[in-house]
Amino acid sequence: MDSPTSHDVAKQAGVSVATVSRVLNDAPHVSPAVRRQVLRAIRKLNYQPNRTAQRLRAKQSKVLGLIISDIQNPFFTAVVRGIEDVAHQAGYSLVLCNSDEDPDKEKLYINVMRAEAVAGVILASASEAKPHASDLLAQNIPVVAIDRQIKSRRIDSVLAANEQGACDAVTHLINLGHTCIGYVGLPLTRTPGIERLKGYERALREHKLPVVRARIRIANAKQLGGHDSALDLLVQQPCITALFVANNLMTLGALNAIRERGLEIPRDISVVGFDDVPWATLLQPPLTTIAQPTYELGQKAAARLLERLKNPEQPVVHTHLGTTLIVRGSTSAPRGKENSA
Amino acid sequence: MDSPTSHDVAKQAGVSVATVSRVLNDAPHVSPAVRRQVLRAIRKLNYQPNRTAQRLRAKQSKVLGLIISDIQNPFFTAVVRGIEDVAHQAGYSLVLCNSDEDPDKEKLYINVMRAEAVAGVILASASEAKPHASDLLAQNIPVVAIDRQIKSRRIDSVLAANEQGACDAVTHLINLGHTCIGYVGLPLTRTPGIERLKGYERALREHKLPVVRARIRIANAKQLGGHDSALDLLVQQPCITALFVANNLMTLGALNAIRERGLEIPRDISVVGFDDVPWATLLQPPLTTIAQPTYELGQKAAARLLERLKNPEQPVVHTHLGTTLIVRGSTSAPRGKENSA
DNA sequence: AGCGCGATTGTAAACGATTTCAAACCCCTT
């Protein structure tokens, strides 16, 4: 039992397919009587226009592509939800891909987008440097970068204020009296890694504290990377009284590492994470973090893409959304300085 | 700059479009010389076959639809990842929709799937009762139910062993010596809600304990629902020494409620959750839960759908994946019975 | 040499919608 086509509807209503199409698209020049007739036939057959055919003919689809690194990361989860809500509002569907930060996989998926002839793509690129995305631009498929910048003059972006957020986190620690602050960070191949490190360094410099390379660890953005880096820092740099961890999954690992070392938070060590999570309040002590407006990030990115689809020639827009320092229980003055803050 | 078409390739290679198509589809009867020629042209033009046209012609697409309630639920997050990995392995893309447990939204999205002419749909239905999914079956679009059964003789399903899991959880509590066990559960409109309650009741009956309706609360599957239900139970039913919470988000809320009441886990009250989460070990005490094989659930569902696409006539298959009781620190013998277990 | 038969290639018709163009029609004016 195949789907009915516009021909079936036309036959049923005793008109031509052209008329059916006109009714469907609210085109003028259809008499009320015929319109009613056609609508009746549509309802009777439970007819749905075939989007594939529409797409082929119209050369534009109501589908957006979405390439992120991993849907299992709660950050992207919220972003995706924001995108989806805006997209569906506007009648667009979403094709989802996980690149796992692998540039080859990303390239593959970009080609999928091309083949699917999506209207536009929202991309959290695995790498700033190699913009496979330009393949898309070359076919007039607009791209919006999310979470990570892409080196291209023609790509809108929607990012969190990473540097400022990181700076806020570290400033908070400095204000509490910490002077030896460790940093567990992301690879420097993508915007968040680059800018959060900058923020860490800026906060130190603004308070005349030295930036000590040995107190900085870079690892992949997973729980294990956070764990190993934190453990290593705690062992190698015993002066450290506070830790800034640049990513939510890494924070999980870092907290485990701290527990393994038998240290107590915040008495022995203060911890600030980046990106809030629903369970931050359940930890003992609850976690101090820099919250990103994740859902809004997604909304804004989708809105930006839809804007650009409507008006392709407008100038490129870069949006930065502010972060919020949420002080909970995992930060306090370092031991012996309880009154200095 | 439009995408090159098979005509462009044909012209470039000095052959007909039919030959290009044959090369593309590894069809027989193409001389090696011509094949090389065509491949060269394809590479030169960076040609990608237009899937829209392929789809229209072939009347089958390499796209799967996925309708879940909410991607922000960590359970679905893992499920989606499992689906996506299997789907992309087989060359399929994924169209994602969030129904928010709203049957109307679900119906809308099912129509989107129909219009998109997806090859098949994986559906976590908002309701067992109203199978909008039959609209899809009527058009020969196969459906696989995930997490929740659908009342239809023709729909494969992939579910967790909800009843057994719940029974294991409650049995664990009973074995520790608890006799007054509260249940914070999901609505009875969907499989997990129905079966987990069954499991709770079965465990009690198997141990000759009464099933007391007043110790059971049903609420929506969000954090707030869990919080309010748990709080209510703690106040109304002071005999309760253990709580079984049927969903991960509700568990979050329940833990908060317990903290608000100033109770200590597990001394004053034991807690078992359903569905493991990465941060379960970070809680103080770490959370005892029933772990579902979420990622495998997704994998199996996708595999099932691909199987059915390959062979539409095979009999319907219902897959149940086992759960695992993970005992951590949030459960112990009730006060005053420390040695009875 | 002529015939026949694969193997190879091309031509043209689908797929289901939109859209251009022209035909048909209505009603009004002169």
Next chain:
DNA sequence: AAGGGGTTTGAAATCGTTTACAATCGCGCT
């Protein structure tokens, strides 16, 4: 009554593939 303007309708082309069918080619066999 004929012509003209505007509205309504339909026929046919189009989008980029796949595929049934026809045409061509080359080669071996008699």
